[in-house]
Amino acid sequence: MGSFACSTWTTFLCILLSVSTIGAIYTPDWKSLDARPLPEWYDEAKFGIFIHWGVFSVPGYGSEWFWWHWQGERNPFYVWYMMKNYPPGFTYADFSPLLRGQFFDPQEWAEIFEASGAKYVVLTAKHHEGFTNWPSPNSWNWNSVDDGPHRDIVGELASAVRNRSLHYGLYNSLYEWFNPLYLSDKKAGFNTQEFVRNKLMPELYNLVTRYKPELIWSDGDWEAPDTYWNSTEFLAWLYNDSPVQDVVVTNDRWGKGCSCKHGGYYNCKDKFTPGELPSHKWEKCTSIDTHSWGFRRNMKIKELMDLPTIINDLVYTVAMGGNYLLNVGPTPDGMIPPVFEERLRSIGAWMKVNGEAIYASRPWRVQAENATVPVWYTSKGSSIYAVFFLHPMQYSFKLSTPKTTESSVVTLLGNPEPLRWAPLPSSGLVILLPELPPTPAQAWTLKLDGVY
Numbered sequence: 001m002g003s004f005a006c007s008t009w010t011t012f013l014c015i016l017l018s019v020s021t022i023g024a025i026y027t028p029d030w031k032s033l034d035a036r037p038l039p040e041w042y043d044e045a046k047f048g049i050f051i052h053w054g055v056f057s058v059p060g061y062g063s064e065w066f067w068w069h070w071q072g073e074r075n076p077f078y079v080w081y082m083m084k085n086y087p088p089g090f091t092y093a094d095f096s097p098l099l100r101g102q103f104f105d106p107q108e109w110a111e112i113f114e115a116s117g118a119k120y121v122v123l124t125a126k127h128h129e130g131f132t133n134w135p136s137p138n139s140w141n142w143n144s145v146d147d148g149p150h151r152d153i154v155g156e157l158a159s160a161v162r163n164r165s166l167h168y169g170l171y172n173s174l175y176e177w178f179n180p181l182y183l184s185d186k187k188a189g190f191n192t193q194e195f196v197r198n199k200l201m202p203e204l205y206n207l208v209t210r211y212k213p214e215l216i217w218s219d220g221d222w223e224a225p226d227t228y229w230n231s232t233e234f235l236a237w238l239y240n241d242s243p244v245q246d247v248v249v250t251n252d253r254w255g256k257g258c259s260c261k262h263g264g265y266y267n268c269k270d271k272f273t274p275g276e277l278p279s280h281k282w283e284k285c286t287s288i289d290t291h292s293w294g295f296r297r298n299m300k301i302k303e304l305m306d307l308p309t310i311i312n313d314l315v316y317t318v319a320m321g322g323n324y325l326l327n328v329g330p331t332p333d334g335m336i337p338p339v340f341e342e343r344l345r346s347i348g349a350w351m352k353v354n355g356e357a358i359y360a361s362r363p364w365r366v367q368a369e370n371a372t373v374p375v376w377y378t379s380k381g382s383s384i385y386a387v388f389f390l391h392p393m394q395y396s397f398k399l400s401t402p403k404t405t406e407s408s409v410v411t412l413l414g415n416p417e418p419l420r421w422a423p424l425p426s427s428g429l430v431i432l433l434p435e436l437p438p439t440p441a442q443a444w445t446l447k448l449d450g451v452y
Contacts, residue, residue, distance in 0.1 A: 026239045028232040030262045036239055038264050038281055041167060042215070042249045044360040045119035046318050047351070048169070049344070050285055050327035051109075052124045052293040055131045055148070057332045058095040064294030064329075067092045067129050068177050096131065096142070101149030104334025106160035112336060113166060116344035117351030119359070120167035122217050122325060125154050125207060130176035134211070138202045149334070158211050169215025169249070170207055174200060174229050176220075190228040204234060212244050218253045226255025226262075251283070265323070277320055277363055284317045287327035288343055295329035295337070304339060307346045308389070311441040312374075314347070314358070315387045319376040321363045350441040353414040357385035357445045369401045377401070384448040385413075391436060399446075400428035408450040412436075419446075 026032050056064040061081050063069075070078040071092065082090065113121050126132045126139075134154035135145035144153045154170065161168045176182050181195035207213065216238070218231075226232060231254035239245055252263030260268035265281040272284055287293050288305050305313070310326065317324045326347075328340040336344075351358065361378040368376050374389045386399055410419045410431055420432040429451075436444055 026236050028236040030232065033232060033235050033239065034262055036264070039214075039247050039249055041247065042120075042265065042323065043281060045167060046323055046358050046361070047116075047118050047314065047347075048120040048122060048167075048323065048325045049113045049116060049118045050122050050171070050287070050293070050325045051330065052127070052171075052287075052295075052327060053153070053330045054124060054127045054133065054294070055092070055096050055099055055129055056127065057295045057329065058098045060295050060297035060332065063292040063296070064127060066294075072177060092129070093142075096147045099144075099148035099332050101144075101151060101153070101332070101334035104149060104151065104153070104156075104330075106156040107163075109157060109330075109336060110160035110164050110166070112341055112344055113161065114164045115348045117348040117355060118166065118326075118344075120169055120215065121157070121161045122169040122171055122215060123154060123157055125170040125172050126203070127171075128173045128175060128177050128220050130173075130179055132203070134207070136203050136206060138199050138206070154207075154211055158213075167214045168211075169217055170211065170213040171217040171219060172204060172207065173220035174218060174253075175223060185228070186223065190224045193228060193230070196228065196230055201230060201234065205237075208238065208242050208244065208248075214244060214247050215249045217251055221253045221255050221258065224256060226258055229255055231255050231258070273316075274320055274322075277367060278322070281321065281323075283323040283325055284313070285325040285327065286313065287329070288340055289327075289329060293327050293329060295331050301339070305343070307343060307350075307440050308442045310343065310347060311350055311443050312389055315376045315378075315443065318358050318361060319363060319367045319378050319387075346440060350439060350443065353439075354387065354443070354445045356380070356413060356447070357387055361385065366401045369399065371399060372397065375399065382449060384451055386446040386448065387443055388446070389443050391442070392433070395433050397431045397433050397446075398424070398428065399431065399448075400424065402429060402448055402451040403427045404429050405450050405452075408448065410449075411447045413445040413447055 026036060052064050056066045059066050062078060069075040070082060125134060130142060132139045132143040134143065134152050136143050141147060144151060158168050179195060179199065181199055185192045185195045221229065235250065238248055250264040252259050252266045254263060260266050265283055267283055267285060271286045289296060289299050289303060290305060291303050314324045328336055330336050357378050361380045364377040364379040364384055366377055373392050376387045378385045384402060404423045410421050412419060412434060414437060415434055421429045423429050
């Protein structure tokens with residue numbers, strides 16, 4: 001780049017260019033981008049809520065992949081569903097006016113999320129169907145303001161969530177199943193980028209500058225390499241010059257082969273559950289409805305995660321150094337189904353007592369042990385937390401991993417009185433438990449100070 005002189009009328013522009021150049025510390029390559037430190041808020045938050053809401057919520061059958069199963073792969077179950085329930089010639093676009101959202105209350109959603117104990121919320125801004133939950137200038141008449149609820153869902157929820165001091169993130173699918181520009185690029189072997197230039201990137205920049213999300217949850221990357229998506233160029237701008245450059249967090253779905261390899265934190269795959277402590281920050285995304293991320297009209301109780309399962313999954317994830325992102329699928333009229341609300345509020349009730357072992361915690365030197373009942377360990381400062389599941393059915397409880405000292409103190413979270421304990425011959429201790437308070441989560445936490 002050649003040198004240039006600043007005249008009076010260009011002084012302001014020169015200052016902006018200089019600041020931008022000085023601040024551009026990340027270059028558009030994975031070596032540079034992967035070296036960016038993860039903003040601290042994310043690791044401290046531990047627990048977030050995922051929301052899948054879109055046109056797919058209207059048919060409410062199968063999953064949020066309804067359109068693809070129906071008209072992409074021509075799955076006979078989906079074809080039959082449409083033939084039985086809708087008139088001939090009914091198209092997927094005909095579902096969008098039925099996404100009325102007449103009961104959508106962002107304040108109510110935010111109150112439920114806060115009550116769950118979650119510290120961040122991730123809304124589906126655009127799924128693979130291409131319908132945007134904000135007035136995207138690049139998605140005319142296929143967005144939530146021109147069609148459906150006629151409301152800026154992304155913007156309204158952003159205000160409500162932030163008013164409760166929760167972090168706000170947005171999910172965005174890179175690809176769109178039936179977008180003609182994308183299909184043309186795909187047919188050309190991704191050697192053209194009409195979709196990326198005219199749809200994807202303008203929308204991503206619009207999302208960031210307009211709503212300032214603190215997390216970008218990218219998806220739909222697997223059909224093409226990151227060079228097609230221009231992922232590294234976008235991330236360099238996001239980290240260097242965007243309005244959220246210092247706080248934004250990103251995942252690892254930025255191109256074929258990137259998952260579990262590049263990005264701010266790793267998802268690796270849906271419902272990823274590592275068998276040992278990962279060396280990189282990660283997140284488990286899962287859904288209360290084990291069959292779908294989007295709303296299903298025919299979901300059954302036996303297909304939903306119960307509270308003990310959710311708490312066990314959450315604690316396991318945190319003990320292994322991960323974050324836990326739990327999904328709900330609202331109805332097309334904008335309601336969070338009562339069974340989902342019940343699960344979220346019950347998680348919050350457990351977190352009010354035991355959250356000290358979760359928020360801002362770190363993995364301990366040992367993540368679990370085979371005690372008389374399942375035990376998971378976390379740590380914070382000089383304190384160690386042992387979360388145990390199922391009632392031990394006895395008043396003495398043995399932990400074999402912690403090493404005690406004369407100054408060791410053991411308490412049960414929710415009970416201020418220190419517990420009596422005695423050391424075991426080699427390592428570990430036996431603890432005299434009080435009457436355990438009843439909890440539908442079937443999980444309690446011991447706090448150990450002065451142990452190692």
